[in-house]
Amino acid sequence: MDQTTKQGVVTELISLLTQGNAHVTFEYACADLTPTHWNQHVPEAPYTIWQLVEHVRIAQWDIVEFSLGAEHTSPDWPAGYWPAQTSTADEAQWYQTLTQIQTDRQRFIDLLQHPDTDLLALIPHGDGQTILREALLIGDHAAYHTGEIILIRRLLHLW
Numbered sequence: 001m002d003q004t005t006k007q008g009v010v011t012e013l014i015s016l017l018t019q020g021n022a023h024v025t026f027e028y029a030c031a032d033l034t035p036t037h038w039n040q041h042v043p044e045a046p047y048t049i050w051q052l053v054e055h056v057r058i059a060q061w062d063i064v065e066f067s068l069g070a071e072h073t074s075p076d077w078p079a080g081y082w083p084a085q086t087s088t089a090d091e092a093q094w095y096q097t098l099t100q101i102q103t104d105r106q107r108f109i110d111l112l113q114h115p116d117t118d119l120l121a122l123i124p125h126g127d128g129q130t131i132l133r134e135a136l137l138i139g140d141h142a143a144y145h146t147g148e149i150i151l152i153r154r155l156l157h158l159w
Helices: 003-018 026-030 035-039 049-068 091-113 131-155
Strands: none
Touching (some): 003 091, 003 131, 026 049, 026 131, 035 049
């Protein structure tokens, strides 16, 4: 891929990871909530907003670490990717999680922008993954759970 094409693809990937495009951003979906809101269970919904946000953090962290090096070991699936069903978060933990999501996303964006990053090369320690695929996975996963957060907010009459 020539440099101009790569830059165009990277620009679109960064937009996918940071902008809403066809939906609201993850940050907007999580804005203006209190501990009562993010820890509240909704009948028939398997997760609270907090548990969804923490899941997004864990999964994104895993993808970023995998993309950056072979020494990373992923958590066990599925238990390692979800907080306990009874877990709650105080304000400090909530904001620490949101900050970590932004920090890890920026680490991945830095990888995308690095001149030596080949978006289409197979990741040597993977089993067919590329950096392009991992970028799409981060964006798709966050969008999916952003929709769930909004749905829970609607059910709580907070949207």
